[in-house]
Amino acid sequence: MMKTVHVEDRRFKAVYRKVLHRLDVGDRTIEKTVRKILDDVREKGDKAVLRYTEKFDRLKLTPDQMRVDADQTRRAYEKADPAVVESLQYAADRITAFHEKQKKEGFTVQNDGIYLAQRVHPIERVGLYVPGGKAAYPSSVLMNAIPARVAGVPRLVIVSPSPDGVLNPYMLIAADIAGVTEIYRIGGVQAVGALAYGTETIPKVDKIVGPGNQYVAAAKRLVYGLVDIDMIAGPSELLIIADDRANPTYVASDLLSQAEHDEEAVVIFLATSKSLVEKVEREMKAQLARLPRKKIATTSLRHHGVTFIVPDLKQAIAMSNEIAPEHLSLFVAEPFAYLDGIVHAGSVFLGEQTPQALGDYIAGPNHVLPTGGTARFFSPLCVDDFVKRSSVISYSREALEKSGQHLVRIAEVEGLEAHANMVRIRVNNNA
Amino acid sequence: MMKTVHVEDRRFKAVYRKVLHRLDVGDRTIEKTVRKILDDVREKGDKAVLRYTEKFDRLKLTPDQMRVDADQTRRAYEKADPAVVESLQYAADRITAFHEKQKKEGFTVQNDGIYLAQRVHPIERVGLYVPGGKAAYPSSVLMNAIPARVAGVPRLVIVSPSPDGVLNPYMLIAADIAGVTEIYRIGGVQAVGALAYGTETIPKVDKIVGPGNQYVAAAKRLVYGLVDIDMIAGPSELLIIADDRANPTYVASDLLSQAEHDEEAVVIFLATSKSLVEKVEREMKAQLARLPRKKIATTSLRHHGVTFIVPDLKQAIAMSNEIAPEHLSLFVAEPFAYLDGIVHAGSVFLGEQTPQALGDYIAGPNHVLPTGGTARFFSPLCVDDFVKRSSVISYSREALEKSGQHLVRIAEVEGLEAHANMVRIRVNNNA
Structure with a gap:
């Protein structure tokens, strides 16, 4: 099901490089298309947005119809399974609690006539891109919107395509729970352009976050600077490290869960034992047979799945640090003993009772994580991403004289003589 | 010297939009040139870097000669004015002290069999771009390198062009004081490419920071994602708000100091009194006559300088928030009383004894600040920019059973059935 490589082969770098997606300086064909749409939206506003929405989403709207009215959210609650609503609220409460811990105040330093401060303010307007149709995951709305709300962002706008007019009711409920202030039923590059430039109907925002296809990602990349964006995310990745005593049923289940995301999802399995690998393979086959997304999982495992048999856990950790995976699960006897050695990973799952989906949904930490090796320098989405800082400096006359x-x-x-003059003029006048 | 506009004119938006630089989705001609150089460096490594260095910097080097050896730093100290070295050390100590206050630890939350953590690690390898020749400002080296060192970055690499072989000795001294680990005498797009891709001689880094011309800025923008970058910075800006009692000599000195940076520097002056404006204009003319960089300052004031006469300070603060300037100076009687109203500004300078150059050099807060209105969402460079976080999740069997x-x-x-299965398989087995 997945290619198996012994680390003694010394081919492991070549192999993992093949299964991983690494970011590069952008696909130029896509960029050309994206620039054209962005330019149109900047110049023609609503008119361009509506034209592209009709073309790509087969949806003819007037400007007034872009905004989703409160009635639709009410109807979504009426149609929804109350148990699911309760679970979304449970998840939202846990995500809120974890992100509250991330909140930071500014500080002040005062001595010898010098006052210095760092101030923290929420970003005023944030746009959240939510992919359309089935991919309008309510969990993704919670994970993107809650850190913004915890940060104190007053205006939080969702754009989400509704191909043929369909909006996911649980997306609307998640948006309501997370405190999103308005929703527009537009998507694609035109929606990113609308948020970046503003139109007659859509507000210009300061920051755009949220997942999207490669066109949406390219658009975010191009408007970066004009607005802030979150990170550039690629397909999801899971790396599992297992020792000889790991439960093959659990390991197989977690590997498959990752593989069902999409055909590009990356699954890497590092095991210290060949017999475990064989048991996991058998388990995967059995579990896969019953999966609705069997075809997707099979494709992703074939192209982006690989198993390495490693001599020991130390080497497994070293390989994981080199790969810097989005998700890292440790199916080992004493997982906490290895935590200090793990330096590059988005989110780490310790022990066999911690399936990775806990991080996707209900544990509390964010599921928006760095991919493609960017865990070396990017971080999980957090409250800090929705605030900005500024500095304050104030000197007394004596302090300026002393240090000028x-x-x-x-x-x-x-x-820079005029810079020096700023002090000379003041200190001489004061003397 | 600067155009004067009364706010009652209601033209103020049109006017300030003309003097400000706003970022947009990139100059396409520059991008084409930059992509070509980046592609060359990715494919040919050192060979391409050396070829472009010979072409643009008129400097023929072997791979071994790219790295600046420790002897050169020793010679720089021998040639340097000891008083300047002492002042750079003074600045470094203050910058270090302020940035130490920004350091943040991770946290752990533990209850009901659930362990959650946020961990913080320094980024391992950071590249710092330092412009060449006269613009190799030692203060810029301190401001970019010290936050990285405070964050604990173990490998901190400078690239700096040395046209015709010349390196600024004070740049070398600042790098030494700031704890930079290695310096390469290469610059331009080829140096950004070398840091992003790595070559036989130059290490691939995780993040590239530091100022540069528009080619360097375009290169950083294009490699963003493959590595992290700091912000996309434009020309410097100063906005001064002054009440009737402000000292015109000081105001004039600060406006000129901003204008001498370069021809694109932006200077905006909001005054409540016409007579102050007249006095400031007279002072500026007198001071300008003695400035070595008179020509630069005159050009920047003509194209990117404007004075607004405003009815009161409240309106001045509102206009400043709308502009979101890089630097904001308050020459008013009770500056601290206005601080809470200021939400969008990179760095705020309070009172007439606080010339803006204190922030450039010695006060302690960073001088790398958001420009072009990006203070709405970007922040001064800080220790956080040189660390990355990761999450940890661990559940007990009971915790999973309870919340699964x-x-x-x-x-x-x-x-996502396989996601649900991760829990079903465990909870059933446990039952």
């Missing part, structure tokens, strides 16, 4: 000479010397070395 | 139903319900609604 240092400023003057550095400014002179840099050839 | 919520996971199953959400997974089912999202059509």
Whole structure:
């Protein structure tokens, strides 16, 4: 089902490089298409947005119909299974509690006539892209919107395509639970453009977050700077490290869960024992047979799945750090003993009673995680992503007199005389 | 010297939009050139870097000569003015002290058999771009490198062009003080490419920071995702708000100091009094006459300078928030009284004894600040920019049994059966 490689082969780098997706400087064909749509939206506003929505989503709207009215959310609750609503609320409460811990205040330093401060403010307007149709995952709405709400963002806007007019009712409920302030039934590059430039109907935002296809990702990348964006995310990844005593049923279940995401999902399994690998393979075959998304999982395992047999856990951890996976699960006897050695991973799952889906849905930490090796420098989405800082400086006359000479010397070395003058003029006047 | 507009004119938006630089989706001609160089470096490594260095910097190097050896730093100290070295050390100590306050630990939450954590690790390898020749400002090296060192980054690499072989000795000294681990005498797009892809000689880094011309900025933008970058920075900006009692000599000095940066520097002056404006204009003319960078300052004031006469300070603050300037100086009687009203600004300077150059050099907060209105969503460079976080999740069997139903319900609604199975398989086995 997955290619198996012994690490002694020393081919492991070549193999994992093949199964992984690494980001590069952008697909130029896609960029050309995306630029054209963005330019149109910037110049023609609503008109361009509506034209592309009719073309791509087969949906003819007037400007007034873009915004989803509150009635639709009410109807979504009426149609919904109350048990699911309860579970979404449970997840939202846990996500909120974890993200509350991330909140940070500014600080002030005051001495010798010098006042310095760092201030923290929420970003004012945030746009959240939610993919359309079945992929309008309510969990994704919670994970993107709740950190923004915890940060104190006052205006939180969803754009989501509704191909042929269909909106996922649980997406609407999740948006309501998460405190989203408005929803527009538009998607694609035109929706990203509308959020970045603003139109007659859609507000210009300061930051755009949320998953999307490669066109949406390219659009976010192109408007970066004009607005802030979250990270550039690729297909999902799971790396499992298992020792000899791992439960093959659980390991198989977790590997398959990752593989069912989509055909590009990456699954890497590092095991210290050949016999475990064989048992896991058998279990996977059995479980796969009963999966509705069998075809997707099979394709992803074939193209983006690989098993490595490693000599020991130490080497497995070293390989994992090199790969820097989005999700890392440890099916080992003493998982906490290995935590300090793990430096590059988006989210780490410890022990066999911690299926990775806990992180997708209900544990509390964010499921928006760095992929493609970017866990080396990117972080899970968090409250910090929805605030911005500013500095404050205030000097007394005495403080400026005492330290001004240092400023003057550095400014002179840099050839910036007017900078030096700022002090000279004040200190002489004061003398 | 600067155009003056009364806010009653209601033209103020049109006017400030003209003087400000706003970012957009990139200059396409520049991008084409930049992509070509990046592709060359990715494919040919050192060979391409050396070829472009010979072409643009008129400097023929062997791979071994790219790295600046420790001897050169020793010679830089020998040639340097000890007073300037002392002042750079003073600045470094203050910058370090302020940034130490930004350091954050992770956290752990533990209850009901559930363990959650947020861990923080420094980014392993950071590249710092330092512009060449006279613009190799030692203050910029301190401001970019010190937060990385405070964060604990173990490998901190400078690339800096040395046109015709010249390196600024104070840049070398600042790098030494700031704890930079290695320096390469290459610059331009080829240096950004070398850091992003790695070559035989230059290490691939995880993040690239530092200022550069528009080619360097375009290159950073294009490699974003493959590595992290700092922000996309445009020309510097200063907005001064002054009440009737402000000292015109000081105001004039600060406006000129901003204008001398470069021809694109933006200077906006909001005053409540016409007579102050007249006095400031007279002072500026007198001070300008003695400035070595008179020509640069005059050009920037003509194209990117504007004075607004506003009815009161409240309106001035509102306009400033709309502009979201990089630097904001308050020359008013009770500056602290206005601080809460200021929400969008990179760095705020309070009172007439706080010249803006304190923030450039010695106060302690970072001088790498958001420009072009991006203070709405970007922040001053800080220690957080050089760390990355990861999450940890661990559940006990009982905790999974108790909460697993919520996971199953959400997974089912999202059509991800294998996700639901992860819980079903465990909870049934446990029962």
